[in-house]
Every structure is written in structure tokens, then in C-alpha cells.
Amino acid sequence: MSAFDPALSPRIRTAAGLLVMAILVIACFLVLLVRGTVFIPLGEVIDVLAGGEGTRSIHRIIVMDARLPKAITAVLAGAALGVGGAMMQTLFRNPLADPYVLGVSSGAILGAAIVILGSSTTGWLSGLSVVRQLGITGAAVAGAAMVLILALAFARRLGNPAMVLIVGVMFGFLSGALVDVLVYYADPERLQGLATFTRGTVRDITWSDLQVLAPACLLTIVTAMLLAKPMNILLLGERYAATMGVSVRPVQFVALSIVALLAGVVTAYCGAIGFIGLAAPHLVRGMLGQSDHFVVxxxxxxxxAILVLLAEYVAGGNGLTDVTLPLNSVTAFIGAPVVLWVLLRRRSEAGQVPL
Amino acid sequence: MSALPVPVVSAENLCVGYKRRGGRSTAILQGISAQLLPGQLTFLLGPNGAGKSTLLRTLVGSQKPLGGRVLLSGENLIALSARERAKRLSVVLTDPVDVGLMTVRTLVGLGRSPHLGWFSAMADDDRQTIEWALRAAGASQLADRQVIELSDGERQRSMIARALAQRPSVLVLDEPTAFLDLTRRVELIALLRKLADETGLAVLLSTHDLDLALRAADQLWLVHADGRFETGGPEDLAVGGSIERTYAASEISFDHAAGNFILARKSHGLPIAISAAEPSLHWVRRAVRRAGFDPVARDADAKWRLAVHDAQQGALVWKLDEAGCSNSGQGLSDLVNALAAIADTEHNNGDPTHDQIHPWYNDVRPAAGQSEPGTRKQLSK
Incomplete structure (x- = not known):
């Protein structure tokens, strides 16, 4: 791609790179609206999006009530996870940190599972699905925050990125085991609500769900961007940051709260979507050749956003296969090679991994 | 005499240490009163574990003092915000720097952060400061390189340039010479000396490089192992014996003439008279001390006499006399081996005036029997 030509000046290269990424988001977004079990031509989709009726009423219903919420959710969840991963990699000083790998998503699932399996479907909550969903979301955010705090405490003690990774995987197992135990004690009817959590999906999201998901994601993404300057200084480590005008503890507190909120909200609505937070920042650094948070x-x-849109397209939005796969079985194909690539690079460059 | 310069940093009856959980605190150093003056290079010296790092952390505001206070250009350090502190004081640590994909110029640009707004937008003035900092730290030619590609010395320079970009009035460096080879160390100290002289920056650095400190410092801060703190000019502290006491240990002794430490295998106090020409004399003395002998000025005081000549091609030929026995060889390593063997014998006999070989000496002596007992000729090759 000519936009990534190293001969261009860094500023132009960065701007061009971001522009290409933005265009790709729009392109993938439109592809997801066009393709599916029913093919709807692009012109028709644009007509419907612009408020038109479309040539067939079914097209309008498919686009507006099924595909559009799905595509918007994919963009929001992908963007939130990408930002969350970039923040965690800097906060943990660890190139392998990401909400899924470090068990933050598992913590969120545990929180959500306690509410789903514990609360009564016949009680007063059952009639208020939005309130119930908010309860699940709150519990997921709390679960994510809990694992994040524990993981950070361990990361400080261990220091070694590979060890932190193992600790995160253990947290994931532990949360998963607790969910399993809960499942055995729960009524079978309630398990349905839990089934999609570990697989990850952006389908089944309604406009009323988006009323919570969208503001939460946008707010946290914007807040994260506002922390770009202190995050840049934190690349030098906490001790340096403290001598360069950063109030380290407050910045860390806000940044971790953002990550917990991002991971918790996304997990509550879409389940645990793996590896996006890990892969996206590395791909950006690799393509744009810098670690500046104003860019990363x-x-x-x-x-x-691109990765989740692509993953959803492969998993079930393409209309080429009848089978719809869980999102995680696709994202792992992107994420696992990135983890291996990072680890191999780390070894070959004597412990230096671009963060 | 002009008026004394106003100190940039002054510690007033400072007590540093750690606060434990439950409000109990452990003081490491107490009663510290000292100043850093503009344009002065101050070295903080002391043995490991004496509290140098704790003192530095307290002076830069990373840690609260247990008592007393630190004034930074007249204001109490802990009352300043992190940002205000960063505009006046910058720090270079020993922490490894793993900044990812970043050029040296961008790294140095991070030093402008305390002066910039939320979005780090830079004015021309900021960019000029960055170029100045790169030049001042001798890192201009590194500006476009990636930080991860740099050697230790180059990274050190880049981090100093970053510290200078903060435009501080005080620069504090924690063991900046620790990972550098001798040439880089001397270069670094020369650089700091120049910065202090030309920009009026007050520089404080902790180091174990006593030799460099004694040569380059305007002022020394000495931390003793027992928690005492002393400050003064390097020469005054050396003459007064403070430096010697700071590092008091059985294996080393301070050579007042050379202004550095010498490592003795064992100090036996065996008097030896040396005749050699400069510059060999200096190194012969070192070799002799290393073997545990004491060079003395008058032949009459010495039990051993050593003569060293410059042979051709720079090789040294030495001849050692002791009450009729003589021994000679080439090179100072052989000399040290020979002397060390003598010193061992003297020590093991417990009688420094003996003139007969201890019975078991013949058995352990290498190649015994090839030479007459009583001479130690075969100890040198």
C-alpha cells in the first residue's frame, strides 16, 4: 500500500495511514450491510439508510433492524476493545496485555453470570428487560474491574510479561470454573442467557441495547483519547512519568476505570470477544511505525473496528455459508499469530518489543 | 568577594527513610542540611545500602521526607504540583527505557510535556528547545534514530537531552555511570561539567566512581554506612579522611597520594624500598601494594629492596633483594606473584623477622629441590 511507503514524511504517512483505516472501516461497514443470507444491493442499502423505503419492505426491515445494529455494534465493540488493549499495554508495560488475554473479560462474564443465574426471571426484574440488562452490565463492569486490579497487583510484583500472561490465563480459568459451578446449580431455563457470553457475538443486539452500549463506548473511547499525553509519558515508566509532571496514580485510576468500563460493557452485550485488544494496537504500531498514543x-x-467487522463477515455475515460461527473462533485466527509474532520478536531483539 | 549564589535546592534538617504500614517509620539518614548551587556539579557518594537512592528520591519529590524539608528555588518541594516540579527539576534514572517505536527526537520532545497543554501541541519555541537539548547533550546525530536501536551510552545521552528539554534549574542523575565503560563515563562527566559551567544548571549525581568524582566535583555529599551525612569540597573531605572512613572496609585502603582506592589482597605491612623511574614508579607502587607490601621512603626502614628498570620494548625488569637472597624477573605480574608468595610465608610463620624456611614450605613449594633452599628464585619464572 503506497500510504505506508517509508519514503514519505512521518506526518503525511501517519495521516494517510489513519485515513486509509477510516475508509476501510466504512467499506467493511457497508459490506456487512450488503451481504448476508439475503443480498441487498449497495444502492438499495444507501437508499434505506438515507430514510427511503427501499424497493421491498423486507429490505428495509433487514437493514434497519438486523444488519445496522449489528454493524454499529461491531464498530463500537471493536473500537472499544482496540483502545482498551492499547491502554492496557501501556499501563501494564506489557505488549501482551489485552482485556481477553488477561482475564478481564472472564471477570466480566463471572459478574454477569452471577446476576443472570442469581436473579429471578419471574420477579419484578423480569418485566423490565432494560433494567435487568443494566444490572448485568453493572455486574460485568464490576467483575472486569476486580480482575484488572488483581492483575495489576500481580504485574507489579512479577514484572515479567510472560508471567503476567500466565497469571491472566489463570484468572480466566478461575472465573470460567466459577461460572461452571454456578451453571450446575442454576435452573436450565436461565442458562440460555449465558450461552453466548463465552463465544462472543455482535448479533442479537437491539436498538434499545445500543442506547446503553453506544454512549458507554463513545464516552470511554473519547476519555481514553484525552489521556494520550500522560499515556505517552507513561511509556517511560511510572518513575520517569512522576518526574515529568504526570500525576501517576490519578491517571492510572482513570485509565483503569475506562478499561474496566469498556471491557465490562462490551462483554455484557457481546460476550468476550478475544484478541482484538491485543492485535489492533500492534498492527497500528507496525503499520505507522510509532508508539505515539495520539496516533495509536x-x-x-x-x-x-475493521477486525470485528471482518470477523463478523467471516463468521456469518457473508451469506456464502449457512453456518454461523461464534466470533471468537474467527478472532483467534487473527489474535494467536499476533501473540506468537510478538513473543518471537521479543526473543530475537533481546527483550525489546515495540510497545 | 561577591555575594554567595542562591541555592537552587536546599535540604533543611532533612530526615529520609520509609514509612511502614501502621504509621511506623524507619529513618535511614537524618539531619541532612545541604545545598545545590547553580553551575555546580555535586556528587553523592556512599557505599551500597547507605541510603543514596532514598535520599535522591526524597530530593526529587518521589518520596515524602520523614522530617525536615526540601526547598526548590525557595518553595517547599512537596507543596508543588508534579507539573511545577517537572518544570524546575528533571531526573535521569537507571530504569531501563522501553519506549517502543519512538525516535530520539520524539523522546526528547516528551521532555517538553510539563510545558505543553492537553494535546501536546508544540510552538516553534518548543521545537527550538528540543534541538538545543539534543545539541547540549551531544545527541544531535542520534535525533532520527529509533530509541530501541541505541547503545547504553547513546540512550543515556538521549535521556539527558530529554531531561534538558524540561528546561530545569536542577538535574538529578541516579548512578548515570553504572552501565558505561570507562571512556563513556569520562565523556559523560565531562558533558555534565560543561552543562553546569555553560548553562548554570545545578547537577547532582550519585555514583561509585570515586576517582571521577574527586576530579570533577565542586562539592561532595558523603553518606556513611552508619547514617551520617557530610558535605564539602572533594579535597577537604579527602584530606580530612572522610572519604576513607565512608568506604572503610578490610579489603580496601585509600591511597592519599593518588586520590583513589587500592585493593590489597591482605595488608601485611611489609616494608619495601623501591627504586624506579617515573612513570613506571606509580605502577610499581600499585603492584607492590596489591601484593600487601608497604612502600617506604628510606632504604634503612626496608627489609626488602626492589629495583625496576625499563628494558627495551617497554617491558619492565625487576630485581628483588632480601638479606642476601635475590630474585629477579620480567613484568609486574610476576613481581606481584613473587611478592605475594613472600607475604604468605611471612604471614604463616607469624614471625616477620624469620630467616629460615618453615619446614612444610618445601613440600608446597612448586618444583621443590630444583634450587637451593633459602632462595626463592623459582617463584618467578
Whole structure:
């Protein structure tokens, strides 16, 4: 791609790279609206989006009530996870940090599971699905925050990125085991609500769900962007940051709260979507050749969105196969090679991994 | 005499240490009163574990003092915001720097952060400061390189340039010479000396490089192992014996003439008279001390006499006399081996005036029997 030609000046290269990413987001977004079990021509889709009726009423219903919420959710979740991953990699000083890998998503699932399996479907909550969903979301955010705090405490003690990774995987197992135990004690009817959590999906999201998901994601993404300057200084480590005018503890507190909120909200609505937070920042750094958060944070949001849109297309939005796969079985194909690539690079460059 | 310069940093009856959980605190150093003056290079010296790092952390505001206070250009350090502190004081740590994909110029640009707004937008003035900082730290030619590609010395320079970009009035460096080879160390100290002289920056650095400190410092801060703190000019502290006491240990001794430490295998106090020409004399003395002997000025005081000549091609030929026995060889390593063997014998006999070989000496002596007992000729090759 000519936009990534190293001969261009860094500023132009960065701007061009971000522009290409933004165009790709729009392109993938439109593809997801066009393709599916029913093919709807692009002109028709644009007509419907512009408020037209479309040539067939079914097209309008498919686009507006099924595909549009799905595509918007994919963009929001991908962007949120990408930003969350970039923040975590800097906060943990660890190139392998990401909400899914470090068990933050598992913590969120545990929180959500306690509410889903514990609360009564016949009680007063059952009639108020939005309130119930908010309860699940709140519990998911709390679960994510809990794992994040524990993981950070361990990361400080261990220091070694690979060890932190193992600790995160253990947290994931532990949360998963607790969910399993809960499942055995729960009524079978309630399990349905839990089934999609571990697989990850952006389908089944309604406009009323988006009324919570969209503001939460947008707010946290914007807040994260506002932290770009202190995050840049934190690349030098906490001790340096403290001597360069950063109030380290407050910045860390806000940044971790954002990550917990992002991971919790996304998990509550879409389940645990793996590896996006890990892969997106590395791809952005690799393509744009810099670690500046003023570039990496928006870039990770865009690439995260592209990855989830692509994953959803492969998993079930393409209309080529009848089978719809869980999102995680596709994202792992992107994420696992990135983890291996990072680890191999780390070894070959004597411990230096671009963060 | 002009008026004394106003100190940039002054510690007033400072007590540093750690606060434990439950409000109990452990003081490491107490009663510290000292100043950093503009344009002065101050070295903080002391043995490991004496509290140098704790003192530095307290002076830069990373840690609260247990008592007393630190004034930064007249204002109490802990009352300043992190940002205000960063505009006046910058720090270079030993922490490894793993900044990812970043050029040296961008890294140095991070030093402008305390002066910039939320979005780090830079004015021309900021860019000029960055170029100045790169030049002042001798890092201009590194500006477009990636930080991860730099050597230790180059990274050190880049981090100093970053510290200078903060435009501080005080620069504090924690063991900046630790990972550098000798040439880089001397270069670094020369650089700091120049910065202090030309920009009026007050520089404080902790180091174990006593030799460099004694040569370059305007002022020394000495931390003793027992928690005492002393400050003064390097020469005054050396003459007064403070430096010697700071590092008091059984294996080293301070050579007042050379202004540095010498490592003795064992100090036996065996008097030896040396005749050699400069510059060999200096190194012969070192070799002799290393073997545990004491060079003395008058032949009459010495039990051993050593003569060293410059042979051709720079090789040294030495001849050692002791009450009729003589021994000679080439090179100072052989000399040290020979002397060390003598010193061992003297020590093991417990009688420094003996003139007969201890019975078991013949058995352990290498190649015993090839030479007459009583001479130690075969100890040198």
C-alpha cells in the first residue's frame, strides 16, 4: 500500500495511514450491510439508510433492524476493545496485555453470570428487560474491574510479561470454573442467557441495547483519547512519568476505570470477544511505525473496528455459508499469530518489543 | 568577594527513610542540611545500602521526607504540583527505557510535556528547545534514530537531552555511570561539567566512581554506612579522611597520594624500598601494594629492596633483594606473584623477622629441590 511507503514524511504517512483505516472501516461497514443470507444491493442499502423505503419492505426491515445494529455494534465493540488493549499495554508495560488475554473479560462474564443465574426471571426484574440488562452490565463492569486490579497487583510484583500472561490465563480459568459451578446449580431455563457470553457475538443486539452500549463506548473511547499525553509519558515508566509532571496514580485510576468500563460493557452485550485488544494496537504500531498514543489510540479504534467487522463477515455475515460461527473462533485466527509474532520478536531483539 | 549564589535546592534538617504500614517509620539518614548551587556539579557518594537512592528520591519529590524539608528555588518541594516540579527539576534514572517505536527526537520532545497543554501541541519555541537539548547533550546525530536501536551510552545521552528539554534549574542523575565503560563515563562527566559551567544548571549525581568524582566535583555529599551525612569540597573531605572512613572496609585502603582506592589482597605491612623511574614508579607502587607490601621512603626502614628498570620494548625488569637472597624477573605480574608468595610465608610463620624456611614450605613449594633452599628464585619464572 503506497500510504505506508517509508519514503514519505512521518506526518503525511501517519495521516494517510489513519485515513486509509477510516475508509476501510466504512467499506467493511457497508459490506456487512450488503451481504448476508439475503443480498441487498449497495444502492438499495444507501437508499434505506438515507430514510427511503427501499424497493421491498423486507429490505428495509433487514437493514434497519438486523444488519445496522449489528454493524454499529461491531464498530463500537471493536473500537472499544482496540483502545482498551492499547491502554492496557501501556499501563501494564506489557505488549501482551489485552482485556481477553488477561482475564478481564472472564471477570466480566463471572459478574454477569452471577446476576443472570442469581436473579429471578419471574420477579419484578423480569418485566423490565432494560433494567435487568443494566444490572448485568453493572455486574460485568464490576467483575472486569476486580480482575484488572488483581492483575495489576500481580504485574507489579512479577514484572515479567510472560508471567503476567500466565497469571491472566489463570484468572480466566478461575472465573470460567466459577461460572461452571454456578451453571450446575442454576435452573436450565436461565442458562440460555449465558450461552453466548463465552463465544462472543455482535448479533442479537437491539436498538434499545445500543442506547446503553453506544454512549458507554463513545464516552470511554473519547476519555481514553484525552489521556494520550500522560499515556505517552507513561511509556517511560511510572518513575520517569512522576518526574515529568504526570500525576501517576490519578491517571492510572482513570485509565483503569475506562478499561474496566469498556471491557465490562462490551462483554455484557457481546460476550468476550478475544484478541482484538491485543492485535489492533500492534498492527497500528507496525503499520505507522510509532508508539505515539495520539496516533495509536485512534488507530487502534479504527483497526479494532475493521477486525470485528471482518470477523463478523467471516463468521456469518457473508451469506456464502449457512453456518454461523461464534466470533471468537474467527478472532483467534487473527489474535494467536499476533501473540506468537510478538513473543518471537521479543526473543530475537533481546527483550525489546515495540510497545 | 561577591555575594554567595542562591541555592537552587536546599535540604533543611532533612530526615529520609520509609514509612511502614501502621504509621511506623524507619529513618535511614537524618539531619541532612545541604545545598545545590547553580553551575555546580555535586556528587553523592556512599557505599551500597547507605541510603543514596532514598535520599535522591526524597530530593526529587518521589518520596515524602520523614522530617525536615526540601526547598526548590525557595518553595517547599512537596507543596508543588508534579507539573511545577517537572518544570524546575528533571531526573535521569537507571530504569531501563522501553519506549517502543519512538525516535530520539520524539523522546526528547516528551521532555517538553510539563510545558505543553492537553494535546501536546508544540510552538516553534518548543521545537527550538528540543534541538538545543539534543545539541547540549551531544545527541544531535542520534535525533532520527529509533530509541530501541541505541547503545547504553547513546540512550543515556538521549535521556539527558530529554531531561534538558524540561528546561530545569536542577538535574538529578541516579548512578548515570553504572552501565558505561570507562571512556563513556569520562565523556559523560565531562558533558555534565560543561552543562553546569555553560548553562548554570545545578547537577547532582550519585555514583561509585570515586576517582571521577574527586576530579570533577565542586562539592561532595558523603553518606556513611552508619547514617551520617557530610558535605564539602572533594579535597577537604579527602584530606580530612572522610572519604576513607565512608568506604572503610578490610579489603580496601585509600591511597592519599593518588586520590583513589587500592585493593590489597591482605595488608601485611611489609616494608619495601623501591627504586624506579617515573612513570613506571606509580605502577610499581600499585603492584607492590596489591601484593600487601608497604612502600617506604628510606632504604634503612626496608627489609626488602626492589629495583625496576625499563628494558627495551617497554617491558619492565625487576630485581628483588632480601638479606642476601635475590630474585629477579620480567613484568609486574610476576613481581606481584613473587611478592605475594613472600607475604604468605611471612604471614604463616607469624614471625616477620624469620630467616629460615618453615619446614612444610618445601613440600608446597612448586618444583621443590630444583634450587637451593633459602632462595626463592623459582617463584618467578
Amino acid at each position: 489510540l485512534p488507530g487502534s479504534a479504527l483497526v479494532g
